[in-house]
Amino acid sequence: MDLLTFARGMGLKAAIAIFCLGVTWRIVAFALLKIRRDFAAPRESILKYLSGGLITTMARSWPHREFIGRTGPGEALGYSYHLGLFAVVLLFTPHILLLGSLFGFTWPGLPSSIITIISVLTLTLFLAVLFRRVTNPVMRMLSNFDDYFSWFITMLVMVTGLAATAHVGGPYETLLAIHILAVDALLIWFPFGKLMHAFYIFPSRAINGALLGRKGATS
């Protein structure tokens, strides 16, 4: 079995299995903990506080006016590279074909040249994110192995993907195998680290918004 066959065969299947089991366990583990009943009388109707949760889920992506002066640049950086990642993962034709084989449907992609430009921009933003993490005193203090390793493994996927697309650094099949192995590694790491925030972000916002909405409080 050559490297490419392993990477997109057994390697990918094993990685997806670990990803699915790990993510499921990280979510199920919460359900094993107690959920406290809130006896305090709500100020608002259930519809109002559920809508509060929905609004917060969406609105928290944009800083409140009171905060934007202090957080705007950092948040713009953070959301920009996420958008870049989504574009590359979801709108690059080979990725669409792969995902289509899993989900049974496809969608239109962007031209490769556009994807390459987005990839380079995203890589640049990703380097800026790392620079910010090591130079900003607050972020440096908060950061741990998880933050740096999650950055590294995502970066690895992006760099190897760009190299494979540009045919730079070796034979295409080898570059592609390395890229897919990097994806396998990311999938395996995913449930063990902060990449899980992809599953947490919207429920977390919704819960906070709903609980504050229950009180009629600002969210």
Add this chain to the structure above:
Amino acid sequence: MTESSMPTRTPEARVAGAMKGFAQEIGALSAFRMESCIHCGICAEACHYYIATEDPQYTPIWKVEPFKQAYKREASALAPLYRLFGFKREVTADQLAHWQHLLFDSCNMCGRCSLICPMGIDIAALIEQSRHAMFEAGLAPQELYDKAAHQQLTGQPEASAEPYRDQLIAIGLKFDVPIPLDETDVDIMLCVPRTDIEHYPTAVAALARVMQHLGSSCTFRSDGLIAENYGYYAGGKEWQRDISLRLIDQAIACHAKILLVPECGHAYTALRWEAADLYGAKLPFKVSSVTEFLGEELEAGRLTLKESTQGTTTFHDPCQLVRKGGVNEAPRALMKAMNVDLHELDNHGGFSFCCGGGGGVLDIKQAAPLRYRTVEVKLREIDATGAQTLLTSCSDCRRTFDDAQAHFSWDKRPQSLLELVANNLIESGATP
């Protein structure tokens, strides 16, 4: 346990106590909040302690770091792996001792950080739970511990020359206003901040005057007089429950339909949002802040107010009442009814900066130098409005501003919204 018997514990016992306390607190919601943090540090930008000092240790989520560490090591989905590979070390006694400063001296539990987190984590809720663990570790600040212990035992946070009941009666006599006391079968049970009894008796008189004006069937109760809850401040959950139960029992005894919380933000949080959980069931009465109660009376047409003669005014929104409590519109409706010339702060309503004294911080002596630095953030913002008068609806905020006024020789004294209402009542038959 008496107020003087705060236990001296071995470091190991402290850590064990704290972890036990925190483990008891961990439910699905807390776990989810702790797992969701992406270490972006944005919460620092909402915190007046960080803004005033730019010291990273005042980053809100960092204030719960030992407890995140303990949760991940002991109770998270990956706990066995964390322990096996040593990714999360055991929390040490020295670490906890240092965190006393971060959890008590430098946090008002104001909740502003909970509005900025892009992951939507309610960091203030985690900090409150961490305070519970610190209490279990014997690391609550002495001032808060002593007051909580005294209040749990006697109903008063500290001994007074005269019992507060007698002081309350004296206030009624001095200001010539009836103080309904220990009546039964009333609609409303009143309580009072001890801060008002000691520092702002005019606010106590204003409460009684307004209730008299409205013709409300109400009473204070000798055995449930004090609104503040030092158990809440200190992180002593059992004591918080005992202190809340004292008021709940009295409200039930006098068959009150409403327990009216005076101008005290943290008392509102403790009674409105937390007391029922500690009671273990829905409360058989409504808990309402005096500000929202007056807002409702105004809306119903039972409260009519004349135009205030005071000059330009700005309003400080008490965090617990507005941001965390949802009482946002009532103060503004009352001010509008008195035609107050309101100059809003740049950060107002739910986004208001804390006064710096809440969460028991005003009582912690060693916190004072840092508190003054954070108060300056607020004072500058108030000055920038150009308003002549500062109005608020929380006696702890008022006391914090008064303290800052003395410290900085500031040119403003905070005033009470309740007192302004009491001074602008239109007696029946009179014209505005």
